Amino acid sequence: MTNPQYIGGIRGFFARLGGIDRRWIFLAMGLSIAIPILLKLRFPEYPGPMAKATFAAVESVPEGSTVLLSFDYDPASAAELQPMANALVHHCASRNLKIVFMALWPLGKQQADRTIETVLKPLHPGYSEGTDYVQLGFQAGNEGVIKVMATNLSKQFPNDANGKPLGDIPLLKNAKDLGEFKLVASISAGYPGAKEWVQYGNGAMPDAFEVVSGSTGVQVGQLLPYYPKQMEGLLVAVKGAAEYEMLVEGKYPAANPELLGQGRVRMGPQLVAHLLMIALIVLGNIAMIAGRPRGGAR
Amino acid sequence: MMQRTIPIAILCLSGAIMVAAYFISSAQSWGETVTTWFNILAAVAFVLGAGNLIAMNLEKISSQRAGWGYAAITLVSFAFMLVVGLFKIGAVPNDKHPDIHFAGSYDSAASPFGWMYDFVMSPLTATMFALLAFYVASAAFRAFRAKNTESILLLGTAFIVLLAQTAAGMFLTGWIPEESAFAFLRLDKIKAGIIEHVQTAGMRAIMIGIALGIAAMSLRLILGIDRSYLSKN
Amino acid sequence: MQRTTSARGITALVAISAALLAPCTVAMAQAGDAVAAPEHGWFRTDRGALYATLVVVGIAIVVAIVRARAGHPVKIRRMPALEAVDEAIGRATEMGRPVFFIPGIQDMTDIQTVAGVTILGRVARTAAEYDAKLEVPTSRSIVMSAARDIVQAAHFEAGRPDTFDAGRINYITDEQFGYVAAVTGSMMREKPAACFYMGAFYAESLLFAENGNSIGAIQIAGTAEPSQLPFFVAACDYTLIGEEFFAASAYLSGERVQLGSIQGQDIGKILAVGLIAIGVVLGTIAAFDPGGSTETAFDNLKSLIGG
C-alpha cells in the first residue's frame, strides 16, 4: 500500500484523512449534538406513513368515545417516549375523547401522572377527573392484566389509582371489558407492552378497538410484523414522536407550543448527528479509495 | 477424588436434575428455588469480591506503586458507601415503623446513600454509556469501508438505515406516492423491509445456532467431557 | 475393532433413545387435550415436543461424541478467529505487553460466561506456555473465583504452576459501566497487545472494542448476544458469531471427543432445516387452499413445536 504521506494534492488530502486522529471525529460528534441543543434547532419533519396512520387512527375514533392509554415504560425511556405521550394526550383531548390512563410498568404510573399534570390540565383545563379522564394506575401481572381486562375490567381494576371504586366513577361505571374502548394506545418500551396488547387485547376481541403504539427504536423490530394489520399506527422513537407532533400541532395548535415540541427539539441533534455519521462513512470510503495505489485494488 | 470426581459428580447431577425438573409437573418451582439460592450465593460471594478489592488497593497503596493515590480514592469511596448503606446512616425512617432504625429504605434519595447514587454513581455511569455516541461515529468512519462484498453490504445497510432515520430520507424519497408501483423505492419502505425480512431472518438463524451451541456446550459439561474448570493439582 | 465398539455403542444409544422417546408418544397423543386443560400428570405433556427435541438433539450430539471416541475421523472447518489465538498471544509475548481476557459482564448463571471461562482455560494455557502476562478483570465475584481456578489449572497443565499469579485475576465491580471505566482505563495505561472478549456483552462491547483498537491490540471477540454482534464484527479483528462461540472451547481443546460434539450440532441444524422445509411446504400449500385440511395440519404443526 502506498504511504498516504507521499500522495500530493486533493487526493493526498483525502488519503491522509483516512488516518485522521479519531479525536477530531469525537469533537465533530460532540458539536453536532451540543450545538442543536444549545440553539434549540428545530428542523421541519416530513411525516412518514406510520405517523400518518397513527394520526388517522386517532382521528377515526368517534367524538366523545373512550380511549385507553397504557403507559408501558419507565423514566429510562422517557426521552424517546414522553413526547409521544404528550402529543397523544393533547390529540385525544382536542378531539373530546374520554381518556383512561393505566400502566403495565410500575413506573409508568408516574409518567402518566406527569403527563396529566403537565399536558392535560394546562392545555385542557375543562377536563375533569372522573367524567373526562380516569387514572387507573399500575397493576402487576404483565399480559395477565390484559387478559383479565378483556373479560372483566372491574375485576382487574376494582378501583382507580386514588382508591375510588369503579362503580362510583361516572366514566367507567358501566364499563364491562376492553370493548368499552374504541382505541387502545400503548406507549411501550419493551415487555410488557404493545406486543402484548396486540396478542392478548386485540387477539381476544379483534374488532372491538384499534391499537396504536409508540415504541422505542430498539424494540421496533418486534412490532413491525403487526403493523398495519393488527396495529393501526406505530410511532418509532424520537423521529416518530416528532412527525406525529407535526401532524397534531398542524390540526390542533396548543396554547403552549413548548409542550408539543419536545420530540422535534430532540430530533435536532439526531438529524445533525445522523448526517455526520453518513458523511463520515462517505469520507472514510473516499479516503480508502484515495489511499489506494494507482492501477487497481490491492 | 475430593478435588476431581466429586465436583464432576455434583455438576452432572445438578445439571441432570434441572433438565428432568423441567418436565416433571411437581418440580416446576425448582428452577426458582435454585435461582434464589444462586442470588444468595452471589451475595455471599461479595465477601470475596470486597476482600479482593480491598487487598488489591491496599497493596497498591502500601507499595506506593504508580497511581496509589487513586487506589486510596477507590478505598475511601468504597468504605464510605458501604458503611452508609449497610448501617442505613441518615436513611429515611419507615412511615409505619419510625422506631425501627433498620426498617427504613436504604436507597431513598434523601439519604447520603441515595445522594451518592443520584449525584455520583448515576452521572458517572450515564456518561460512560453516553460515550458510545462518540464511538459509534469513530467505528463507522474506520470500519465501514467498501473493501469487498461483505463490507459493502454491511456499510450499505447501515447507510440506508441511517438515512431513512432522518428527515433527509423523507426529503429524498418521500415524494414517491405510497400507493404507486415504485413505493418500494421509498427509503422508509426499504428500511422496514430490511428490518422485517432480512434482519429478522438473520437473527432467527443466529438464535437457532446459539440454541444448538448452548445445547452442545451444556451436554459436554453435564456428561463430564469438558472439565477445564477443574484444578489439576 | 474400534468399529465394533462404535457400532455397539450406537446400538445401545438407539435402544436408549427409543426408551427415552416412549413418554413422548404418550405426550403427543395427549397434546391436543393438554392445550385445552392445563392439568398434567407427573409429566408435563404440553412440553412433549420440547422433550422429543431434547432427546433427538441430545442423542445426535452423543452419537457424534461416541463415534469420535471410537476413532472415526472428525473434520471441522477452519475458524480463523481461533487460529489467530496463538498468534495474538505470541505477538503479545514478543512485544512484552500483557494479554487482556474479558469474560463478559454476566455471572456464572449465564451459559455464555461458562463458555467464556472455559475458553479462558485454553487461552491461559497458551499464555502460560509462552510466559505471557494474562490479565483477567471480572465483574462478578464468583466469576473471579472460577477464573482463578481455571487459570491455575491451565498453569498446571502447561507445566508452569510457579508462574500462576492470582493477583492478575481481579474483581472490579458489579456495575456495568464502572467495570467498563476500569477496564478501558487500564487498557489505555497497560496497552495490551491482545484483547479477548468472550462472554455475555451488552452496551460495553463497542466501548471495549474501539479503545482496544486505538491502542493497536489484536482483538478477538466471541458472544452469543445477538444485539452486540454488529459492533464486534465492525470493530474487532476476529469475531466468533453466536454458535461459533460455543463451539470454540471444544475446538481449542483439540480433543477428538469434544470435536465430535461440534459435529453433533450440525445434525441439529439439519434437523432444523428439515422442520423448516416441511413447515414452509405445508404453509405454501395451505396458502392456496385457505380453510382446507392442509391449513389445519400447518396450524397444528406450528402450535405443536411453537409450544
Place this chain on the structure above:
Amino acid sequence: MNESMTNNADEKPPVRRRPNLLWFSLAVLGVSLCVLRVAVAAQDGDAASAEAARTLWQSIGVWVAAFMTLGIFSFLYKDNPLYKVCESMLIGVSAAYWMVSAFWSTLVPQLFAKLSPTLVKTYAMPSLTPSETPELDFMLALVPLVLGGMLLWRLAPKGQWISVWPIAMVIGVTAGLRLVSALESDFLAQISATMRPLVAFETTTDPAGVATRSFDFWGTVGGFVGVIGVLSVLSYFLFSVEHKGVVGKSARLGIWFLMITFGGAFGLTVMGRITLLAQRFEFLFKDWLGIG
C-alpha cells in the same frame, strides 16, 4: 472490518510519571470554588430552613454530577488524572452500592428472614409475614449458606479445593436450565416462526362486504427472503462440512445475510446512543449552567 492490524501503536518505552500535581490541584481548586459558590448562594436565601438545606445538597449534587460528567468526557481526549479520579470513585461507589443492595434486598429477606424470622422482624422488616412452613424454609436456606461457606473457604489456609464444589453446582444448574430453555425458546420457537407460506395473498373487503383475495407481490418476496435467509445463515454455521460447492455458495449467501443484519442493527442503535449523549448535554446546559 476484520482486517489485521496495521497501526501498531508507536513503540516508545512507557514513561512512568507520578500523578500530575498540576492536574490534581486544578481539580481540587475547581471543586472548592464550586462549594464556595454554592455556599454563598445558599446564604443569600433562607439557609435556616430544612428545605433550603436539601436544596443546598441538591445544588452541590448538581455540581458534583457535572464534574463527574466532564471527567468521563475528558477520557475522549486522553487518559488523565481527572478521569482517573472519576474512575476510582465509580469503582468504589458502585462496588459498595451493589454489595449494599445485595445485603438488604437478597441476604436479609431471603436468607436471614428464613433462618431467624423473629430477629429480622424485630429489627429490620417489621412487615414480614410469617411463613407457613418455617422449618422447610429454614432447611432450604441452609443450602445456599453451606455453599456460600464452601465458596469462602478459599480464604482459608488449607483445603481450598472445596470452593470448586459450589462452582461446579452453579455450572451444572446453569447448563441444565439453559439446555432446555434454549431449545424451547430459541430453537423450537424460531423454527416455528420461520414456518411461513412462501406466497402471500391479501384479503381486502370492499364497502359492500365482499372479500377479494389477491396476490401480494412484496409479501411473497418477503416470505422468500425470510426462509432463504434463515436456511443460508444456518448453512454458514455448519462446522463439519468444508465451505465448498453448494454449501460454500449457500454459506456465502449466509454471510451476506449476516452482514445486512448487522448493518441494519448498527444503524438502528445509533438513534438511541445519540439520545443518551443529548441527555448528558441537556443536563450540563440546563441543570448545571442554566442555559438553553
